[in-house]
Amino acid sequence: MEDFLELLKRITPEIIEIFERRYDILKNVKYYQPIGRRMLAERVKLSERIVRNEVDILRSLGLLTITENGTFLTNEGEDLLEKLSNIVYDIKGLEILRQRVKDILGAKDIIVVPGDADTNPYVLRELGIAAGKVILPLLSDVKIIAVTGGQTVKEVVDNFPNCSFKDILVVPARGGIGQEVEKQANTLAASLAKKLSGRYKLLHLPDTMDEEVYKLIVRKEEVQDVLNDINNADMLIFGIGNAIEMAKRRKFSEEMIEKLKEVGAIGEIFGYYFDEDGNIVYSTTTVGIKLEKIKNIKYMIGVAGGAHKAEAILSLNGIKHNTIFVIDEGIARRILSIKG
Known part of the structure; x- marks a missing residue:
């Protein structure tokens, strides 16, 4: 052919x-x-x-x-x-592209969807559908799923088929960001649990907070209960952020945003900001999944759309080898142009 x-x-x-x-x-x-x-x-x-x-x-x-x-x-x-x-x-030669990008990233696997979400928003739906096809066969080996928030993960949940996995627990991987409730991790965790006919727990806390407040809150038994489930997740479904975009979503000050630019922050996941070499250059006091716990997660599913996310993915050195990335053609071709 x-x-x-x-x-x-x-x-x-x-x-x-x-x-x-x-x-x-x-x-x-x-x-x-x-x-x-x-x-x-x-x-x-x-x-x-x-x-x-x-x-x-x-x-x-x-x-x-x-x-x-x-x-x-x-x-x-x-x-x-x-x-x-x-x-x-x-x-489009996407199989050859997929293999080349997989080798560049050293990823567990790569799925490439045609198109570029930066120019065609419908590609986000295609990403959601493709991610669902990756996730579904793995669920028989999963007890706890943690999900982050954001539009891309919302597309995964919205396009996920209704099925029956009553023993699965779905939890938010972190607290809430911004004002758009429909895209927050709590909402998506509950929605995915309903699609699976499973159970869910919620984390009614903001994503970032003052260090002293954080120390007080995490002592609470109900918070500890959810955090324990989050850190024992078998599967993590997460979006990948551009560092400056995520800083703006978190309402960082202009001064803080300039500092992030100065230290070369490119990618963001779970409140950790990475430079192009994969070094953590800044982290927020977040409630939820911790980077050091990720190595214990069996299935990492990273979903991203839009060529401008390529650099952010390249910055994730510490987790690339253990992640199945579901990305669009725009990201894949940009990664190839940078590293090919």
């Missing part, structure tokens, strides 16, 4: 271009339907004229339908998209 595609690219490269363009249109319609042509053109970054022509062709093929509310995918279009996924993977 790969040899055939390479020959096709050489003799008729325009066919590949048309294929990728129409696939991208179908994918965007799937996730944003009903969608108008102007909005669709913005999503796929093409002129309205080109989009109009392509939509007309796809409609004539029975893959799209157009109503006064916008464009929809037909059942036939839905079925075709599913069948095309492997072909798209081959056309």
Whole structure:
């Protein structure tokens, strides 16, 4: 199949271009339907004229339908998209890319999803679906799952299939960050537990706090109970942050943000900030999972989307070897451009 595609690219490269363009249109319609042509053109970054022509062709093929509310995918279009996924993977050379990035990171494994979440938000859903396919077969060997917060982990939970693992306990890996309750670890832990028909415990505390307050709070029996479960998790599902973005989410002062830039902070996980060599250059007093406990976790599932996260992933030297990374094509190609 790969040899055939390479020959096709050489003799008729325009066919590949048309294929990728129409696939991208179908994918965007799937996730944003009903969608108008102007909005669709913005999503796929093409002129309205080109989009109009392509939509007309796809409609004539029975893959799209157009109503006064916008464009929809037909059942036939839905079925075709599913069948095309492997072909798209081959056309983009993602298996070769996956293996090269896996070798660069020295990771346990790598899953690469087509696209770049920085330019196509629907890719986050694809990441969520792909992560679910990684996680599901492992659950028979899991008793406790810890989850962090954030949009990417939310996509994992939102797109996870309903199943029955009644003995599994789901806990938040850390306290809450920011005002968006739907993306916080507590909310996602409860939601995932319901998807699994399992149990959950919550940690009703902010992610960061003053050292003295922290010492008082962690002595409480109910907090100790949850922290014990967090630190004995068999699986950790976590997002990966850009250091400066995460500092802003935590409402750091401008002075503190400048200090992080000065010390070269690039990546962030669990309140630890790393430079490009993987050194911890700053850490917050966080309630939840501790870096030293991670080596005991059987399954580490790191999920990230958007090329701008590449440097953050590269900075995670201490955990890369034990992590299954579910990333998008944008991250993978940027890692290759940096380290290849």
